[in-house]
Amino acid sequence: MSTLSRTLLAALFSTSAFACACATASPFDESKNKADFSVENIDQAMRRFTRAPHPMASAEQKKLAQEIKAGLSKQGWQVQSQKFSTKIPNLAHVKLGGKDKNATPVKEVEGENIVAISKGSERCLILIGGHYDTKIYQQFKFVGANDGGSSTAAMQELGRVINVLRSQEKAAKQEGGRYLDCSIALAFFDGEEATLPEWSDGERLVGIQDNIHGSRALAATMSRQFEGILYQNLPVKAVLVLDMIGHKNQNLFITTGSNQQLAQKFLGQKTSTKIFAANIAIEDDHLPFAQLGIPLLHIIDWTNLSEWHTAQDTTAIISNKNIADFGDMLVRFLKQKR
Numbered sequence: 001m002s003t004l005s006r007t008l009l010a011a012l013f014s015t016s017a018f019a020c021a022c023a024t025a026s027p028f029d030e031s032k033n034k035a036d037f038s039v040e041n042i043d044q045a046m047r048r049f050t051r052a053p054h055p056m057a058s059a060e061q062k063k064l065a066q067e068i069k070a071g072l073s074k075q076g077w078q079v080q081s082q083k084f085s086t087k088i089p090n091l092a093h094v095k096l097g098g099k100d101k102n103a104t105p106v107k108e109v110e111g112e113n114i115v116a117i118s119k120g121s122e123r124c125l126i127l128i129g130g131h132y133d134t135k136i137y138q139q140f141k142f143v144g145a146n147d148g149g150s151s152t153a154a155m156q157e158l159g160r161v162i163n164v165l166r167s168q169e170k171a172a173k174q175e176g177g178r179y180l181d182c183s184i185a186l187a188f189f190d191g192e193e194a195t196l197p198e199w200s201d202g203e204r205l206v207g208i209q210d211n212i213h214g215s216r217a218l219a220a221t222m223s224r225q226f227e228g229i230l231y232q233n234l235p236v237k238a239v240l241v242l243d244m245i246g247h248k249n250q251n252l253f254i255t256t257g258s259n260q261q262l263a264q265k266f267l268g269q270k271t272s273t274k275i276f277a278a279n280i281a282i283e284d285d286h287l288p289f290a291q292l293g294i295p296l297l298h299i300i301d302w303t304n305l306s307e308w309h310t311a312q313d314t315t316a317i318i319s320n321k322n323i324a325d326f327g328d329m330l331v332r333f334l335k336q337k338r
Contacts, residue, residue, distance in 0.1 A: 035164040037157050037324035045153035046315055050143040055136045056191040057109040065112050075163045077116035084111050084217035088195045089206050105206045111190035113214045117183055118162050124182035125234035130155055130242040131192030131285055140311040145318050150246025154323050155186050161331055180334040183234055189214035189285050212285050219288035229292050238262055239296040241286040245326055248319040251303040253278040259295035265336050271329040
């Protein structure tokens, strides 16, 4: 996501209108057969994510992709791999800090989005996405525990929880019309992070957009029909994009451009999660879907920035309990009427 000045952020707290959904969270059972988020499962996913840096097209990223796909397949999801070619700045080029005088300033790499689908009872789709790549840094080890890891772990656990809910509801008659009655797509985006230090350096230095590669590739597969925007022949009713949701001092924003009705329904869920609707614009993986006009929620913590894009973005700053509480809130939202 793009850089926002700390001064502007501070001003937002004093001038913007915020709506908060805060209450006491109920305890949950961590059993694998319970439809509540498990702190233990999230911890395991976070440890896998932070083993090593894994930028787009790296060997470590491919290894993590295989693990995510295997886990979701085991939980009964229809797992698809969307491989795409994209152009990024070539760090070997001398003008970009490299030493190869023959290197071109731009190179082509292959990224991989993971899309896992749980079929619903009604002809509609809810897409929940977040990026699973880490940003490239040559000066230090960056494992992106919050920036990439927190949303990835939450989505992996959401896969288990939705699978349990589907099983529990098979025998029970539902009224229908909920978000959960739609097919749910979990989209793990590759290549959200810019290759160069700053978000817009690619355009400024080599003339290419060097960010949100995966979400742009996925949005490009959607089509506009008389029913609206379709993905794999299903009308997309909402897109939720999550990023940086796991800080121990968690303070989440629903950002500018999010659908007001969706935001009100989301904030209406009883929760201990600190989450606000805020007049703050962030560039992130939601943008390609916003350009298509799909109703969306973009949820991000843009307060706790001390460790953002530094070597300190490790599991030491993460609260797995905060991620679990937010996940339970998300499930309650999905159970609401559309």
